[in-house]
Amino acid sequence: MPADTSASRHPEVATYLAAHPDTRFIEAFTPDLTGYGFGKRLPIEEIDSLYRSGMGFSAAPYVLDARHDGYGSGGIGWDDGDPDAKGVPISGTLKPMPWAAVPTAQVMLDISYAVSGEPLWTDPRHLLRTILARLAADGLHPTVACEYEFFLTDGTREADGRIRPPILKRTGRPLGPPTNLSVLTLEEVALWSAKADDAARAQNVPMGSIIAEMGVGQFETNLHHTPDAVLAGDHAVLLKRLIRGTARAEGWDATFMAKPYEDEAGSGLHVHVSLCDADGRNLFADPETGEQLIRHAIAGMQRLMPESLAFFAPNHNSFRRFGGLFAPVNRKWGEDNRTVALRIPTDKGAGRRIEHRVAGADANPYLVLAAILASAHYGITRKLEPDAPVVGKHAGFTRDPGLPGDVFEAARRLARASVLKEYFSKRYLETYAHLVHGQHEDFLSALSPREYDLFF
Numbered sequence: 001m002p003a004d005t006s007a008s009r010h011p012e013v014a015t016y017l018a019a020h021p022d023t024r025f026i027e028a029f030t031p032d033l034t035g036y037g038f039g040k041r042l043p044i045e046e047i048d049s050l051y052r053s054g055m056g057f058s059a060a061p062y063v064l065d066a067r068h069d070g071y072g073s074g075g076i077g078w079d080d081g082d083p084d085a086k087g088v089p090i091s092g093t094l095k096p097m098p099w100a101a102v103p104t105a106q107v108m109l110d111i112s113y114a115v116s117g118e119p120l121w122t123d124p125r126h127l128l129r130t131i132l133a134r135l136a137a138d139g140l141h142p143t144v145a146c147e148y149e150f151f152l153t154d155g156t157r158e159a160d161g162r163i164r165p166p167i168l169k170r171t172g173r174p175l176g177p178p179t180n181l182s183v184l185t186l187e188e189v190a191l192w193s194a195k196a197d198d199a200a201r202a203q204n205v206p207m208g209s210i211i212a213e214m215g216v217g218q219f220e221t222n223l224h225h226t227p228d229a230v231l232a233g234d235h236a237v238l239l240k241r242l243i244r245g246t247a248r249a250e251g252w253d254a255t256f257m258a259k260p261y262e263d264e265a266g267s268g269l270h271v272h273v274s275l276c277d278a279d280g281r282n283l284f285a286d287p288e289t290g291e292q293l294i295r296h297a298i299a300g301m302q303r304l305m306p307e308s309l310a311f312f313a314p315n316h317n318s319f320r321r322f323g324g325l326f327a328p329v330n331r332k333w334g335e336d337n338r339t340v341a342l343r344i345p346t347d348k349g350a351g352r353r354i355e356h357r358v359a360g361a362d363a364n365p366y367l368v369l370a371a372i373l374a375s376a377h378y379g380i381t382r383k384l385e386p387d388a389p390v391v392g393k394h395a396g397f398t399r400d401p402g403l404p405g406d407v408f409e410a411a412r413r414l415a416r417a418s419v420l421k422e423y424f425s426k427r428y429l430e431t432y433a434h435l436v437h438g439q440h441e442d443f444l445s446a447l448s449p450r451e452y453d454l455f456f
Contacts, residue, residue, distance in 0.1 A: 008052065009048055009051075010048070010051040010052070012051070012089075012091065012092075012094050013047055013048060013051055013094070016094050016105065017044075017047075020096055020103065020105065022103045023044045023096075023103045023104065023105050024043070024044055024102050024103050024104065025041050025042065025043060025044060025100075025102065025103075025104045025105070026041070026042050026043075026044055026046075026047050026050070026094075026104065026105040026106065026107060027039060027040070027041050027042075027097065027104060027105070027106045027107075028040055028041075028042060028050060028055055028087065028089070028106075028107050028109055029106065029107075029108065029109060030057075030061055030087060030108065030109045030110075030111050030123075031108070031124075031125070031233075031237040031364075031366070032061050032062070032064060032068070033062060033064065033065070033066075033124070033314070033364050033367075033435075034066045034362065034364065035236065035237050035240050035256070035363075035364055035365055036237075036240065036241065036244075037241060038061040038064070038068065039057075039087070039109065040055065041104075042055075044105070047105075050089060050107075051089055054086045054087055054088040055086070055087045055088075055109065056084045056085075056086065056087075056114070057084065057085045057086060057087040057109070057111055058077075058082060058084070058085065059076065059077075059080075059082070059083055059084065059085040059111075059113065059120060060076050060077035060082060061111070062120060062122035062123055062124060063076045063077060063122055063431060063435055064077075064435075065435065065438070065439040065442075066315070066439070069439075069442065070435075071434065071435060071437075071438030071439070071442075072434075072438075073431045073432070073434040073435040073438065074122065074427070074430075074431035074434070076122065076431075083114070084114045085111050085112060085113055085114055085120060086111070086112055086113070086114045086117075087109035087110065087111050088109060088110055088112070089107045089108070089109060089110075090107070090108045090109065090110050090234075092204075093106075093107050093108040093234070094106075094107045095107075095202060095203040095204070096202050096203070097199075097245065098195070098198055098199045098202050098246075099195065099199060099242070099245040099246045099248070099249040100245070101249075106203075106241075108234065108237075108238075110125075111123060121425070121427070121428065122428065122431065124233075124364050124366035124367045124370065125230060125233065125234075125366050127366065127367070127370050127424060127428065128229060128230055128233060128366045128367075128369055128370040128373075129230055130423075131370045131373055131374050131377075131423055131424075132229055132230070132373065134374075134377065134423070135275075135373060135377050138377070138380075138381065139277060139278065140275045140276075140283070140376075140377065140380070141227065141275065141276045141277065141278060141280075142227070142229050142273060142274070142275055142276070142373055143225050143226065143227045143273075143274045143275075143276055143280075143282070143353075144225065144226065144229050144232045144271060144272060144273050144274075144369060144373075145222065145223050145224060145225040145226065145232065145271070145272045146222075146223050146232060146233075146235065146236045146239075146269060146270070146271055146272075146365055146369075147220065147221070147222040147223070147269070147270040147271070147272065148220065148221055148222075148223075148236070148239065148240070148243075148256070148267070148268075148269055148361055149213055149218060149219070149220045149265075149266075149267035149268050149269075149361055150218070150219060150220075150221075150240075150243060150254055150255065150256050150267055150361055151163075151165075151215060151216075151217045151218050151219075151254065151255050151257070151260050151261075151267065152165070152166045152175070152189065152192070152217045152218075152219065152247055152252055152253075152254050153165065153166060153217060153247075153252060153253045153254065153255055153260075154166050154167050154174070154252060154253070155248065155251045155252050155253050160449065163253075163255065163260055163261075165216045165217040166189075166217055166247075166250075166252040168188055170188070174216075175188055175189070175216065175217050176216045176217070177216060178213075178214055178215050178216045178218070178264065178265075179212055180212060180213060180214050181211055181212060182212045183212075185212040186210065186211070186212055189219075191250070192246060192247060192250045192252070193210050195246045195249065195250070196210070196242060196243055196246045196247075199242040199245070199246055200239070200242060203238055203242060205223070205235050205238045205239055205242065206223055206224035206226070206235060207221055207222075207223060207239060208221065208222045208223065208224055209221065209222065213265065214264070214265035214325055214326075215261065215264035215265045215267075216261070216264060218264065218265060218267065221239070221243075223235045223236065223239060225272065225274075227276065227280065229369050229373065230366075232365075232369065233365045233366040233369055236269075236365035237365060240256055255267075256361040256362055257317055257361070257362055258313070258317050258318045258320065258321040258360030258361060258362045259317050259318075259320035259321040259324070259360075260317075262320075265324055265325045265326070265327075266320065266321030266324045266327050266360065267321070267360065267361035267362075268321070268326075268327065268357060268358075268359060268360055268361055269359040269360060269361050269363055269365065269368060270355055270356065270357050270359075271355070271356045271359065271368060271369060271372055272345075272353050272354070272355050272356075273297075273353055273354050273355075273356060273372060273373070273376065274351075274352060274353040274354070275293070275297070275376065275380075282349070282350050282351075282352055282353075284352040284353060284354075285348070285349050285350060285352040290352060293380060294344065294352070294354065295385060295386055296379045296380040296382075296383055296384055296385075297354060297375075297376035297379050297380055298333050298342050298354060298379065298386045299379040299384035299385050299386040300375040300376050300377065300378040300379020300380065300382070300384055301331075301342055301354070301356065301372065301375040301376060301379065302331040302333070302342070302379075302386055302387070303375070303378065303379065303384060303419075304371070304374070304375040304378060304419055304420060305331050305341070305358065305375070305403060306402055306403050306404060306413055307413055307414060307417040307418070307419060307420045308371040308374075308375065308414070308417075308420060309358075309403060309404050309410045309413065309414075310404075310407070310410035310411050310413070310414040310432070310433060310436055311359075311363060311364070311367040311368055311370075311371045311414070311432075312358045312359035312360065312363055312368060312371070313358075313359070313360055313363070313407065313410060314360075314362065314363055314364070314407070314436055315362065315407055315436070315439060315440065315443070316406075316407050316440055316443055316444075317360075317362065318360045318362055318363070318407065319405075319406055319407060321360050322399075323397060323399070326338050326339060326357075327357075328340060328341035328357055328358055328395065329396075329397060329398070329399045329400065329403075330395060330396065330398065330399065330400035330403070331387075331400055331402075331403070332387075332389075332390045332395040332396070333386060333387075333389055333390070334389040334390035334391060334395070335389065335391075337390055337391075337395065338357070339390070339394045339395040339396075340357070340390050340395045341356070341357055341358050341395075342354055342355070342356060342357070343355040343357055354376075356372050367432075370423070370424070371420070374420060374423040374424070377423075378419055378423075407436060407440050408437065408440060410436070411433040411434075411436040411437045411440075412433070412437075414429050414432065414433045414436075415429055415430045415433035415434075417429055
C-alpha cells in the first residue's frame with residue numbers, strides 16, 4: 001500500500017486500499033469510440049496524485065478509430081497540435097480487476113479541457129448527458145438497460161488470421177456446435193462465466209443471466225435496468241471490459257464484432273427503453289396515454305433511423321450483420337416479435353418498454369443511447385405516428401430503401417442530418433462522420449486474400 005504523507009487522501013482511495021492493500025497498479029481510462037479503454041497504467045503509488053490533481057491526457061481519444069488511428073477529424077489530434085486534456089476519476093468507479101495477473105485497480109476518467117475545464121465536445125458520455133437534460137426539461141426521464149451478444153474465441157487465431165471457437169480444457173477440442181439456450185454449452189464454460197460474474201459483482205456491474213446464443217461460442221448477457229442512462233452506458237463499457245478480461249485470463253478471448261463469422265449469427269446491442277415521470281412512474285404504462293406515447297416514440301425512432309444508422313453500425317463489418325437471423329433490415333415494429341427493429345415486449349405495467357434491436361455489439365453505447373433517446377424525444381414532442389405494426393409474422397428480409405446500405409452512405413447521411421443536428425450539433429455529426437469515412441477508407445486500402453483468389 002502506498003504511504004500517504006498528507007491528511008487529504010480521498011475517502012474512496014482510503015477505503016479501496018484498506019480493502020485491497022496488495023494492489024500494485026491502477027488502470028485509469030476513458031471509454032473510446034469502440035467502448036474499450038483509452039488510458040494509462042500507473043503504479044499504485046501515484047493514486048493519491050491522480051485523485052488530487054487528475055492526469056494529463058490527450059484531447060483526441062473520441063476521434064480515434066478502433067486501432068486508435070486518427071484522420072484529422074474535427075481538426076483534432078494533428079491540426080491543433082494535440083494539446084493536453086485533463087482526466088479526473090469518476091466517483092464510484094475505483095474497483096478491482098479480478099482477472100488481472102497481478103493485483104490491479106481500475107478507475108474511469110471524466111475528460112475535460114486542461115485550461116477551461118469544459119467537457120470535451122467530442123465526448124459521447126457528455127453528449128448523452130446533454131440529450132438527457134433536454135428530455136428532463138420536458139418531463140421525460142429514461143430508464144434503460146443494455147443487452148449484449150458476443151462470441152468467446154480461442155486465444156490464438158487461424159493461420160489466415162481468422163478467429164476460431166475456444167478450445168475446451170476438458171476435451172482439447174473447440175466448443176460447438178451452436179446450441180441456442182443449451183445448458184450443456186453453459187456448463188462447458190461454467191468456470192469462465194463464474195469468474196465473469198465475480199468480476200461483475202466486484203465492480204458493481206449489474207450483469208444478469210448468461211445464455212448460449214445461435215452461433216458457435218456465442219452468448220448473450222443482459223444488464224439490469226437503471227434510471228440513469230449515463231450509468232447504463234458505464235455499465236455497458238465495464239461489461240465489455242470484464243467479459244474480455246476474464247476470457248483472456250482463461251487463455252481465450254472475446255469479441256463484440258457485429259459479424260465475426262460469415263455463416264453464423266451476428267452480435268447485437270439491444271437497448272430496452274421506458275420513459276418515466278419525475279417520480280419514477282413509467283409513462284408507457286399509463287392506462288390513458290401510455291400506448292400513444294409509445295407510438296410517438298417509435299415513430300421518432302423510425303423517422304431518425306436513416307440519420308442515426310452510423311451510430312448503430314459504425315464500420316464495414318457492422319453492415320454484414322443486417323439480414324442475418326433476427327438482425328433487422330427495415331424499420332418495422334411490433335409486439336412480441338424478434339424479427340422487427342423496434343419490439344414491444346409482452347411486459348405490462350412498470351415493465352412496459354421498447355426494445356431497440358438495430359445496433360451492433362461493436363457500437364459505442366453512449367452514442368447508441370443518445371441517438372435512441374433523441375429519436376424518442378423527437379417523435380413524442382412532434383406527436384409523430386408510426387406505420388402499422390407487424391402482427392403474427394416475420395418482418396421480412398427486404399431492405400428498407402430509406403436506410404443507408406453501407407457505412408459510407410451512413411456516414412454521409414449522418415453528416416447531412418437535418419434533425420439530429422438539433423441534438424448533437426452539426427459540428428459533432430460532421431466530425432464523427434469524417435472519422436467513420438476515414439476508418440472505412442483505411443480498411444479498403446488493404447488487399448484481402450479474397451482479391452487474390454479472384455485472379456490466381
